[in-house]
Amino acid sequence: MSTTIAELDAHAAAAEAAAPAWRAASAGSRAAWLRAAADALDAHADELVPLADAETRLGESRLRGEVARTSGQLRLFAGVVEEGSYLEAIVDDADAGVTPPRPELRRMLTGVGPVAVFSASNFPFAFSVAGGDTASALAAGNPVIVKAHSGHLGLSRRTAEIVAAALVGAGAPDGSLSLVEGREAGEALVRHPSIQAVGFTGSVSGGRALHDLAAGRPDPIPFYGELGSVNPVVLTPGAIAARGAALAEGLVGSFTLGVGQFCTKPGVVFVPREAGFAELVAPLVARVSGGPLLTDRITAAFPEGLAHLEADPSVEVVARGGSGGAEAATPTVLATDAAAVAARPDTLLEECFGPVTLLVRYDGPADLLAALRAAPGSLTATLHSEAGEEVTGIVAVLERRAGRVLFAGWPTGVAVSWSQHHGGPWPATTSLHTSVGATAVRRFLRPVVFQDAPTELLPGVLRDDALAAIPHRRNGVLRVPALSR
Known part of the structure; x- marks a missing residue:
């Protein structure tokens, strides 16, 4: 059954309402929300694996391993959020003696807003409702609306229910994660004005069609597609x-x-x-x-x-x-x-x-x-x-x-780690960024600079007391908390 436009609008409104809370959440809160989702997936593995096997015929052993990979991804991104370097925080103190005179500038990366994620057919957990695109978008501080894959609809619905409930139960706002179904709903999702970026894993033809929709909006948005690869x-x-x-x-x-x-x-x-x-x-x-x-x-x-x-x-x-x-x-x-x-x-x-x-x-x-x-x-x-x-x-x-x-190896099998890169020149992907590993968050962030801002109006993470706890650069000098102690 397809999601109606009215239902899509409701999901988008909820996601847009949740976005400020995700952006403003402390590292500890956001990490706790991600770990709650991971724990819920593991706790429901005995229910989810048979659902997945009935729809995909991938077998219990493969699917149990994929659940573990999926919950592991969520926990990896919780660590990324806590470590803080993904924010790329940079401060230049005011200096009237340079030419031209320099104001105080404080720069960081912040979440783009609600993200649309299209599930893949071949990984019903790891690249699906709660997979790497969703995990990295949440870690970056963005609510997610997932387009379910038609090949595992029952699994998608149940996974979305479990993860959405876990997020809200841990303190995240309503609208943090929702699901839509049907081709028409997927196309409307890409065009919806609330959506600020799209993650997709699938065919070249399907990805190209959605890429063109994203680029053809009155306000074009980035489309991050993983498409064909002969390796x-x-x-x-x-x-x-x-x-x-x-x-x-x-x-x-x-x-x-x-x-x-x-x-x-x-x-x-x-x-x-x-x-x-x-x-x-x-x-x-x-x-x-x-x-x-x-x-x-x-x-x-x-x-x-x-x-x-x-x-x-x-x-x-x-x-x-x-x-x-x-x-x-x-x-x-x-x-x-x-x-x-x-x-x-x-x-x-x-x-x-x-x-x-x-x-x-x-x-x-x-x-x-x-x-x-x-x-x-x-x-x-x-x-x-x-x-x-x-x-x-x-x-x-x-x-x-x-x-x-x-x-001296074989390419099947992609480790989920800080240094992993899962992308490549066209048609492998549509961007320079990865869909696996810690830097996958970069797809769903944008830079913002605060100039001469009063301390009380700065985002918490850009204030001096918070900066002391994360890697950041000040006046060109890299400061790493572990090295300064």
Whole structure:
């Protein structure tokens, strides 16, 4: 059932009314609200996991781990709020002796206002109602209105009820978190004048449509979308010679994890032509069965995307896995050449969401680099090499094409930490900022400067007694409380 415009207006009014309290809340209060939401999710895991499994078929083990990740994200952002450096507090004391004379200036980042969050299909907890976008927006001091994903509506409704009640129960204002349903409501949410920023995880086409809505408003607002990503992997001759069998096992495990529905799936793998890597991969894939995909739309799109790749004259099928049933997606490995990729990247390097990966054979460094430079922006890029191999040129290209560069690992699995970055050049994301990790809050903050403000009219955090407790810069000098004691 879709949310009506009247219902959306009510949610937006409540969120707008709650926004001043979120911005003004002390670090301790806001952190306590986030931890209350995390505790409520953990306490209701036995109820939520079966709901999620019934709608997504992801399995209890995966889903329990995802609940823990989701509550962990909320607690991480509680720590971010308490630590305080995310505010980027800066003070320049008045100085009449410089040219031009300088007034007292106090700068900080503050919440933008109500934020719209669009849930993802492939992570019903971690990128959904109470996922990273919601957690970071709340941490930044903003109420959130979530657009539920149609693939797990029942779970979304119950999660929203639990988290909203936990926030209010801990002292947060009514309107801190609410839920809307339906495509029309989602589009109206982006256009609603109360909404000041949008977070989205999904397809390039869907994200681009919402991006255009956000940009086309009378008052355009930022749109932070995580869209398509092929996550290139480069295997050098030395790496395959040293550990080819292990690399083959790692690749098969990674591109079939979650039936290939991770945004960090290694979708294209560059391999030396004569290394025999395809022969190592083929028997492993043959032993892997497919599985059901998350939604009817994804189920229909996978064979279409696969057929589009296979239709290119350069592409051949290396191996297919077991079918896993009538509605299951079959794991598939394809192969092509670096020259074809360099010539037709729009065809060969288009993301196919599901258990497929494309091996790209290259004939030396120049061939490899030409194909890599044609690759679209990705969330990740991976290099497997051995000591003594010259790979600086490869690393330089990978750094330009992705937001996270891995060495001797596989990209599936995104640690939630202070230093994590989950973003990349278009079409991986629409901005420079991350959707995972402590700095995800930066998307939902804006700078404001107070000039010659009386102390009693300053935000509490910009007053001298409060500044002493957080990292800040004064007259160009960085001051860190832990170092000043």
